[in-house]
Amino acid sequence: MFTTSKTAERVFYLMAYFFEGASFLNPRAYAIMHREHHAYSDTEKDPHSPHFFTDIFQMMKATIITFRDHLKRTTEPEARFSGNYPEWPLIDRIGSSILSRLLFGAAYTCFYIVYASHWWMFLLLPIHFMMGPVHGAIVNWCGHKYGYTNFDNNDQSKNTTPFDFLMLGELFQNNHHRHPNSANFGKRWFEIDPVYPVMKLMHCMRIIKLRKAF
Template identity: 75%
Template structure:
């Protein structure tokens, strides 16, 4: 039971900071916050994403290109140009690494307005850091796993970030329904959308990319939005006004 709690906790905490910090803040600037809280969220993203920490700058650059060229040949991760999800993951990782190592120059319009912490980016993206987190996960399983089959969950811990991205990018542009004609293939995928903390309301998000609430209809619940509203009321963040 402890292992399952650990797995679910890691899944949702890693996913929360991916959608809250790398996606909604770094990529879209859906809210503003103080330098103290920005660094706090940065550090928490590193801790909870662990072995699959994602550089906010690299994430933002790739994600902005995805919005600008959604489901076209210039989209860095449209599922309609890959024969399976594994090829999509491979291509996404390669593009992400180019932005991370700055071996590929982004278009000027995608640059700027994202948080940067060079020391933590280098640390979080380093092999020793990823191996250390992997060792921590493994040791936790060695101590608490009561059945051999629980160890089958370990690879998911190691690759949590890429797996989240693959689910959203593949399912969110292939399966589900559309509320809006966005001139792309973005879909809303439910009820899986709730398990992905609103990230699978892709059709809504592509229609209103700067809206902090990914839900649109009454039954489309984005569980991260109420958390952001609470942070706004507490003065931790300041949500952008709706236009």
């Protein structure tokens, strides 16, 4: 969707590690898995199509296994899925380590201990620990089961809601599968992708360079 300088890429990499924290996702492994998802959308080769699992937890389990295989390089991806993704081996090793995830989890817990004003708030901690996988599960389950379609993509991708602020535009899955290189996931006048204006601003500030969508 965009290109950027090597310096900005490293800054974004560090920010991704810091803000994803306990649920840091290795960019290379995620990129390969996401490309497989687009290439095999809602077929048996799709790493996380909800139409081949009895519930969302089984889908999450299968997704984790696929991601782990790419992370540990135990499976060789098709050549067309490799390349053109950022890599930083040091951050990848740290961010994917059990120690890093435990330290972030401890930091989250300490924050809740200091600032939580009611006991029930601690029930949110598991979601905080697993925010990345939870977000991915919602997007891939709901975005391929519930909603409406603008395009016939030969799959089950849906636009779950016309106002997608909670998932930051990612529940416009039908649009995204039709135009995977477009930074704007919203395609109709009432479909608002809240991240796109931010990317446009970053483009104007020359932090990134948006590519022409094909």
